[in-house]
Amino acid sequence: MPHDIPLKSATLTPREVPHTVSPGLWTLAWRRLKTDYVGTVSLAIVAIFVALMILSGFGLIASDWSKETGVNYAPPSFLGADYEGGTPAAPAEPAAAPPTASEYKSQIVDPIGDVIAQLKAGKAPSEVPAAPAEEEKSVDPLADIMAEIRGGKGAKKEATAPIEERKATLPLGGDKWGRDVLKKTIKGSETSIFVGIASAIVATFLGTAFGALAGYYGRWVDDVFNWFYSVFSSIPYLLLVLAVAAVLQQKGILTIILILGLTGWTGTFRLLRAEYLKHKAREYVQAADALGASNVRRMFMHIFPNVSHVVLVQMSILVVAFIKSEVILSFLGFGVPVDVVSWGSMLNEAQNELILGKWWQLAAAGTAMAILVTAFALFTDALRDALDPKLKGRLGS
Amino acid sequence: MYGGFRVVIAVLGLAAAASAAAADPSKVLRIAFPVQETGFDPVRVSDSYSNTVNEVIFDRLLTYDYLARPAKLVPLAAETMPEISDNGRTYLFKIRRGIYFTPDPAFKGQKRELTAEDFVYTFKRFADPKNRSPWAFMIEGKIEGLDEQIEAARKNGSFNYKATIPGMVALDKYTLRFKLKAPDYLFQYTVAHPPFGAMAREVVDAYGDDLQGHPIGSGPYILKEWKRGTKITLEANPDYRGFVWDFEPTADPWDQEVVKAMRGKMMPQIGRVEISIIEEDQSRWLAFNQKELDYLALPATFRPQVFGADNKINKQWTDQGVTLYRGIDPDIVYTFFNFRDPIVGGFAKEKIALRRAIIMGYNLDEEIRIIRKYQAVQAQMPIPVGVVGYDPNYRSINQYDPVLANKLLDYFGYKKGRDGYRTLPDGKPLVVHQATESAAINRDFNELWKKSMDAIGVRIVFDVSKFADNLKAAKACQLMMWGAAWTADYPDGDNFMQLLYGPNTGQSNNGCYESKSFDALYEKSRVMSPSPERNLLFLDMTRQMEVDGAWSLHVSRERNQLIRPWVKGYKKHPILSAEFEYMDVDTRGVSGL
Numbered sequence: 010m011p012h013d014i015p016l017k018s019a020t021l022t023p024r025e026v027p028h029t030v031s032p033g034l035w036t037l038a039w040r041r042l043k044t045d046y047v048g049t050v051s052l053a054i055v056a057i058f059v060a061l062m063i064l065s066g067f068g069l070i071a072s073d074w075s076k077e078t079g080v081n082y083a084p085p086s087f088l089g090a091d092y093e094g095g096t097p098a099a100p101a102e103p104a105a106a107p108p109t110a111s112e113y114k115s116q117i118v119d120p121i122g123d124v125i126a127q128l129k130a131g132k133a134p135s136e137v138p139a140a141p142a143e144e145e146k147s148v149d150p151l152a153d154i155m156a157e158i159r160g161g162k163g164a165k166k167e168a169t170a171p172i173e174e175r176k177a178t179l180p181l182g183g184d185k186w187g188r189d190v191l192k193k194t195i196k197g198s199e200t201s202i203f204v205g206i207a208s209a210i211v212a213t214f215l216g217t218a219f220g221a222l223a224g225y226y227g228r229w230v231d232d233v234f235n236w237f238y239s240v241f242s243s244i245p246y247l248l249l250v251l252a253v254a255a256v257l258q259q260k261g262i263l264t265i266i267l268i269l270g271l272t273g274w275t276g277t278f279r280l281l282r283a284e285y286l287k288h289k290a291r292e293y294v295q296a297a298d299a300l301g302a303s304n305v306r307r308m309f310m311h312i313f314p315n316v317s318h319v320v321l322v323q324m325s326i327l328v329v330a331f332i333k334s335e336v337i338l339s340f341l342g343f344g345v346p347v348d349v350v351s352w353g354s355m356l357n358e359a360q361n362e363l364i365l366g367k368w369w370q371l372a373a374a375g376t377a378m379a380i381l382v383t384a385f386a387l388f389t390d391a392l393r394d395a396l397d398p399k400l401k402g403r404l405g406s
Numbered sequence: 407m408y409g410g411f412r413v414v415i416a417v418l419g420l421a422a423a424a425s426a427a428a429a430d431p432s433k434v435l436r437i438a439f440p441v442q443e444t445g446f447d448p449v450r451v452s453d454s455y456s457n458t459v460n461e462v463i464f465d466r467l468l469t470y471d472y473l474a475r476p477a478k479l480v481p482l483a484a485e486t487m488p489e490i491s492d493n494g495r496t497y498l499f500k501i502r503r504g505i506y507f508t509p510d511p512a513f514k515g516q517k518r519e520l521t522a523e524d525f526v527y528t529f530k531r532f533a534d535p536k537n538r539s540p541w542a543f544m545i546e547g548k549i550e551g552l553d554e555q556i557e558a559a560r561k562n563g564s565f566n567y568k569a570t571i572p573g574m575v576a577l578d579k580y581t582l583r584f585k586l587k588a589p590d591y592l593f594q595y596t597v598a599h600p601p602f603g604a605m606a607r608e609v610v611d612a613y614g615d616d617l618q619g620h621p622i623g624s625g626p627y628i629l630k631e632w633k634r635g636t637k638i639t640l641e642a643n644p645d646y647r648g649f650v651w652d653f654e655p656t657a658d659p660w661d662q663e664v665v666k667a668m669r670g671k672m673m674p675q676i677g678r679v680e681i682s683i684i685e686e687d688q689s690r691w692l693a694f695n696q697k698e699l700d701y702l703a704l705p706a707t708f709r710p711q712v713f714g715a716d717n718k719i720n721k722q723w724t725d726q727g728v729t730l731y732r733g734i735d736p737d738i739v740y741t742f743f744n745f746r747d748p749i750v751g752g753f754a755k756e757k758i759a760l761r762r763a764i765i766m767g768y769n770l771d772e773e774i775r776i777i778r779k780y781q782a783v784q785a786q787m788p789i790p791v792g793v794v795g796y797d798p799n800y801r802s803i804n805q806y807d808p809v810l811a812n813k814l815l816d817y818f819g820y821k822k823g824r825d826g827y828r829t830l831p832d833g834k835p836l837v838v839h840q841a842t843e844s845a846a847i848n849r850d851f852n853e854l855w856k857k858s859m860d861a862i863g864v865r866i867v868f869d870v871s872k873f874a875d876n877l878k879a880a881k882a883c884q885l886m887m888w889g890a891a892w893t894a895d896y897p898d899g900d901n902f903m904q905l906l907y908g909p910n911t912g913q914s915n916n917g918c919y920e921s922k923s924f925d926a927l928y929e930k931s932r933v934m935s936p937s938p939e940r941n942l943l944f945l946d947m948t949r950q951m952e953v954d955g956a957w958s959l960h961v962s963r964e965r966n967q968l969i970r971p972w973v974k975g976y977k978k979h980p981i982l983s984a985e986f987e988y989m990d991v992d993t994r995g996v997s998g999l
Contacts, residue, residue: 075857081776113800113945117923119953121759124817125810134816185776186853343844347852347868357846365710 034318034396041395048391054384058202065199074192074350079176082367083183085190090177182369184358193350194373200351201378204265205332211270212331213324216277217313223278224285225308234278242275250334254343261346265338269331277323284316318396325389329382336378352378429642431677433991435973436700438684438693442635445618448601449531452540457600458983459638459681464603464623467499467525467582468594470897470981472988473653473661476794477897477981479598483520483624487594494589494935499582499597501525508643510622512612520624522576524604527567529574530555531605534565544596549573550585567607591935595896600982626674626987640679649673651975651988660731660977667974668990675990700973700991704966706781712968717780727971734962736792736894736980738785738902741768741840741958742917746883749830750838753921753954756818756831760864761955763811763820764838765804767862768958769854777850782961787948788902790962792980794936795899795944802959803952811862820863828863838866841876841888851889880916889960890916897981898936899944903928906951919956 032040042048065071084092119125127137181191223234241249253268288294289312297311332352338344339353352374359371439455448460469482481487483505489498505520507513532539533546533556547553550573559565573585586593596602609622621629626646631639651668655661684690687705694702704712712730714720719730743761745751750761774782786802789795819831830836840855842848852868859866871879879885895901904910907928908920927947934940951957969976975989 113797113942115946115949117946117949117953119803120753121755121762121814122953124759125762125814128810128813128817134813137817185850186772186857347849347856354849357849361707361846364707 038318038392038395042391045391045394047387048395051384051388051391054380055388058198058381058384061195062199062202065195066203071192071195071199074196075188075348077175077187078189079179079183079187081183081185081187082362082365083175083177083179083187085182085369086178086180088178088182181373182367184355184370185362190355190370190373193355193370194352194377197350197352197355197374198377198381200262200345200349201332201335201353202381204262204269204335204351205328208266208269208273208331208335209324209327211266212273212327213277213320215270216274216323217281217320219274220278220281220283221285221308221313224282225289225304225312227286227289231282234282238275238278246272247337250338251343254338262349265335265344268338268343269334273327273331273334277320277327280319280323281316284319285312288312288315322389322393322396325385325392329385329389332378332382332385429674429677430993431641432993433676434678434680435676435986435989435991436680436682436698437986438682438690438699438702439638440685440687440690440703442683442685443638446621446629446632447617448603448621449528449537449539449541449605450618451601454983459629459640460603460621460623461600461625461982461984462627462640462987463621463625463629464605465505465520465625466598466600466603467501468598470598470979471653472979472982472985473656473664473977475656475658475792475980476796477792477979479594482598483525483604490591490594492585492589494591494593494933495586497584497586497593497597499525499584501580501582503580505624505647506645507606507609507624508622508628508645510609510612510620512606512608512622518606518608520604520606521579522582523579524606525582526571526574526576527607528602528605530565530567530571531610532602533559534567535559536565541599541601544599544602548586548588548590548593548596550587589933591933592896592898592900595898599896627679630678635683637683638681640681642674642677646674653988664975664977668988671990674987676986679986694968697970701967701969701976704968706779709779709781709966712966723968729969729971731965731967731969731976731978733965733967733978734783734791735965736790736897736962737891738788738790738962739782739889739891739960740785740788741887741889741960742919743956743958744883744886744917745919745956747886749836750886751918756820758953758955759814759818760820760836762804763814763862764859764864765955765958766807766811766814767858767864768806769808769858769861770806770960772854773851774961777847777854778961778963781964781966783964785959785962787945788905788951788957788959789899789944789948790894790902793894793897793899793902795903795941797941797945800945800948803949804955804958808858808861815862815864822863826860826863827865836865838864839886840866840868841879841885842868842870843873843876844870877916881912883911883918885916888916891963894980899941900931903931903944903947906947906956917956919951919954921950921954921956924950924954 042052061070084090124137128134175187179189179191181189181194184190184193219234219238223231244252249272250268253271254264257264257267285308289307294307294311297307302311335344335351336353336356339351339357344353344357345351355370355374359368359374362368362370439458441453441455443456443459444451444453445456446460446463448457448464451457451460465483467482467484468479468487471478471480479487481502483501485500485502490496491498499522501520501522503519507518507520509517529545529549531537532542532544533552535556536559545552546556549571551571552573555566555569555571573587575583577583584593584597603623603625606622609620610617613620619629619632624643624646626643626648627640628643629638630641631637649672651671651673653665653668655665682693682699684693687707690699690702691705691708693699712719712723719728723730743750743764745753750764751757770784774780774784787797787800789797791798815828820828820836821831821833822828828836838859840852842852848870855866855868876885876888880888880890892902892905905914906917906919906921906924907915908922908925911918911920924947927943927950931940931943931947934943965978967976967978972992973989974992976985979985
C-alpha cells in the first residue's frame with residue numbers, strides 16, 4: 010500500500026520533492042506473509058521450537074535430562090504404572106549368591122590393599138596415612154581378606170540413586186535408564202534444530218559463494234565449478250555423507266554440521282548460479298560497472314540483495330532437510346556423541362525398544378520432529394509465496 | 407533247500423538288526439546357522455559353523471563326554487585314553503580297529519580302514535604352510551622335529567609329507583606316538599579339538615582344490631548336499647560303526663530327562679539333518695515360530711516374547727510343549743586396560759588405584775539388568791563356568807562400589823576440578839579413551855560407561871572405529887581401553903589365563919599386561935597336570951590380575967535354547983557344537999507340519 014503523497018502546495022520548492030516511499034521487498038513480503046494464515050501459524054510453531062532450543066541451550070529448561078528419575082522404561086503417566094507389566098522382572102533364581110567367604114587364602118601381594126582396607130572400613134581419604142614409599146614394601150599380605158571381612162559383611166553399598174526413589178511413571182514415559190522422555194525430547198530439539206540451522210547456514214554460504222562466482226565470472230570459472238558440481242552430485246548422497254564422516258574421524262555436533270554443510274550445497278549452487286547469470290547482464294549491474302564498482306562489490310552489494318530471497322527460501326528448505334538428515338546420521342551411528350541427545354539418537358534407541366513394546370520414546374521424538382518439520386516446510390512455502398513478487402492477488406491493499 | 411532257508415532267515419535277521427541299529431531316515435532334524443559356512447576342509451576353515459559339520463564327519467583321536475561338566479575327554483578313534491609318560495612329553499595312542507572311511511571313488515572300490523598313518527598325515531597337513539591353517543598354532547613349536555619341516559617347507563615351497571617327524575610316528579598300523587618338546591598336559595585337548603579329525607590322503611590328492619566340497623571321513627554323518635550359503639544336508643553314514651548312548655548324568659536335573667530319553671539307544675538316531683543358513687535374527691525367529699526349525703538359540707531381542715514377568719517361559723510356549731534350555735556359555739566378556747599407556751598403564755600405585763577405581767565404578771548390575779536383559783551372569787574370575795579351574799565360591803575383590811572408588815581416587819590425589827572431573831595427581835587433565843564400534847548396542851555400553859565414570863569424576867571419551875581396525879590397534883598396544891570377549895577353545899582355564907600372559911602380547915594379550923608374578927604363576931601352571939594345586943594357581947593368577955587392575959571383568963553370557971517337544975536328548979555342550987550326533991527326534995511327536 011503506497012504512502013499517501015503529501016499535497017501541500019501546487020508549487021514545489023526543489024528541496025521538497027514529493028517523496029513516494031514505496032515499501033521495500035521485505036516489508037511487502039512481511040505483509041503478504043501476515044495474511045497467510047497457515048504461514049503465520051507455522052511461523053508461531055517454529056518460533057516456539059526455537060524458543061525451546063534457546064532456553065534449553067542456556068540451561069534454563071531440561072538441563073537435568075540425564076538424571077534418572079523414573080524406573081527403567083517407566084510408562085507414560087496417562088497409561089498408568091501397570092502398563093504391560095512395567096519393567097522386566099529379575100530372574101527368579103538369585104542372580105548371584107551373596108558373597109560367601111571363599112576357602113581361598115591369597116598369597117598375592119596387593120600394592121594398595123592396606124589403603125583400600127582402611128577406606129572400606131569407613132575412614133575418610135584424609136585420615137588414611139600417606140602411602141609408604143615404593144621401596145619400603147611394607148604391605149600387609151592379608152589386606153584383602155581384612156577388607157573383605159570389614160567391608161564385605163553388612164556394609165551396604167550406597168548406590169547413586171536408590172531404586173525406591175524412582176517414579177513408576179513419567180509424563181511421556183522413561184527410557185531404558187529411567188530418564189524422562191519429555192526432557193530428552195526438549196534437550197534433543199536443541200541439538201537437532203541447532204544442527205539443522207547451523208549446517209543450513211554452512212551449506213547455503215557455500216552454495217551462494219560458489220554459485221555467485223560461477224554465475225558472475227562465467228567461462229572457465231563456471232566450467233570448473235560446474236565440473237566440480239557434476240562430480241559431487243554423481244556420488245550417491247549417503248555414500249558421500251559416510252565418506253566425509255570417515256574422513257573427519259571424530260564424533261560430535263561440529264562434525265555433523267560439517268558433514269551436512271559440506272554435502273548439501275549443490276542445490277543452492279545451481280539456483281544461485283542461474284540467478285547470477287541472469288542478473289549480471291541487467292542494466293543496474295552495467296550501470297554499477299560504468300560507475301567503476303569492483304567485481305566483488307557488484308556481486309555482493311548489487312546483485313546479492315536482489316537474489317537474497319532465493320537464498321532465504323533455500324536455507325529454509327535445507328533446515329528441514331538437515332533436521333531429517335541428522336536423524337538419519339544418528340540412526341546410522343554417525344551422529345551425536347554419547348553424552349548428547351538428539352532426536353536421531355532417540356529414534357536410534359527406539360528401534361530396539363519397539364520390539365519390547367516400549368513405543369513412547371519413538372512417539373515423542375517422532376511427533377516432535379514431524380510437527381517441526383511440517384511447520385517449517387509450510388512456513389517455507391509461505392515465505393516463498395510472500396517473497397515472489399510475481400505471485401499476484403495475495404496482497405491486501 | 408533246508409540249509410538255504412536257514413541262511414535266508416539268518417540274513418533277514420541280520421538285516422532287521424542292522425535297521426534297528428542304523429539311523430531312521432524318516433527322522434529329520436531342521437536347524438539353522440546364523441552365519442554362512444565357509445567349507446568342509448577342517449584344516450583350512452576356522453569358523454565354528456563349518457566346524458560343526460566337520461565335527462560329525464571326521465573322527466578325532468579323542469572327544470568329549472556329552473554330559474560331564476566341566477567337559478571331560480573320552481576316546482573316539484583311540485581305543486582308550488593315551489598313555490602319557492615322560493612327565494607329559496610322550497603320548498601313546500592305540501587306534502581302534504575296524505574304523506572305515508565312507509566309500510568314495512578316491513578309494514577305487516577298496517574298503518579303506520583308518521590307521522595311525524592317517525593321523526600323522528592329517529597333522530602334517532595342519533603344519534603345511536601352503537594350507538595356511540588357522541589351527542597351525544596349536545601344534546607349531548610343540549612337536550619334536552615338526553618345526554624343522556615347516557621351516558624347510560617355507561624355504562622349498564612344498565612340505566615333504568614323506569619325511570619322518572620324530573615327534574609323531576605311526577609305530578604300527580594302530581599305534582601312534584607323539585613326542586613333545588616340553589611337557590604339556592594340554593596336548594590332549596589339541597587332539598580332541600574338533601578340526602583335528604583324520605583325513606585320507608587319497609581323498610585330499612583326488613579332489614585337490616575341490617576338497618572343501620568333498621569331506622570324506624569316518625564319522626556318523628556324511629555330507630549329502632551342499633548349496634553354498636543356503637542349505638547343508640547331512641545324512642547318517644550307513645557304514646558307521648555306531649555306538650550305544652551311555653553317558654552318566656550330572657547333578658543337573660536336566661540330565662535326568664536326557665538320560666531317560668536316550669540311554670541304551672544305538673547312535674546316531676537322526677537320519678537326516680537339514681541346516682539352513684538364516685542370517686537375520688527375525689527370520690530365524692519366525693522360522694522357529696512356524697515350526698520350520700526344531701531348536702533355536704533365542705536372539706536376545708526376542709527375549710521379552712518368550713519370558714513372562716516371572717522370568718519363566720510363557721504359557722503360549724509351554725502349551726506348545728516347547729522347552730527351554732538355559733545355560734551359561736563358556737565365555738567371558740571383559741574390558742582391558744593397556745599397560746603401556748601413559749595415562750592408565752603401568753604398575754605405579756596411583757595407576758593401579760586409577761584402574762581399580764574405574765573397575766569398581768562401572769555399574770555392572772545395570773549392564774546385566776538393562777543392556778543384557780538378564781541374559782548374562784557376573785563373571786567373578788577370568789575362567790567361566792564349565793571350564794577346568796572355575797571356582798564357584800570365588801568372589802572378585804573389585805566389586806561395584808562407586809563410594810570406595812571415589813575415596814580411592816581422592817586418596818591418591820586425583821583432585822576434582824570445578825567441572826566435576828578429576829585431574830591426574832600432577833594436575834594434568836585426566837581423559838580416558840575407550841575404543842568402540844558404531845553398532846547400536848555399543849552406544850548402550852558407552853552410555854553406561856559414561857554415566858558410571860561421571861559418577862566417580864573420570865572423564866571418558868569414546869573413539870569409534872571398525873572392529874578389525876580396533877583389533878589391529880589392540881594387538882599393537884595402541885588402545886587405552888577396549889571391550890573384548892573370549893570363548894573357550896578347550897575346557898581348561900589355561901585357554902583364558904593365556905590372555906594375560908606377558909609373552910602373548912601382540913597375539914592374544916591385548917592389554918599388553920606384563921606382570922612378572924603373573925607370568926611366573928602361569929609358567930608354573932603350564933607344566934602341571936590338571937589338579938587342585940593347579941586350580942589354586944589359577945586363583946592366584948586371578949587375584950594377581952585383580953590387584954593390578956588389569957581387566958574390568960564383566961559377564962559370562964547366557965544361552966536360551968528353545969526346543970520343540972519332539973526333539974530328545976538336547977544339552978548344550980561347552981566345546982562340541984554338533985549335539986545332534988547324540989540326540990533323537992520323536993517322529994510321532996512331529997505334528998502340525
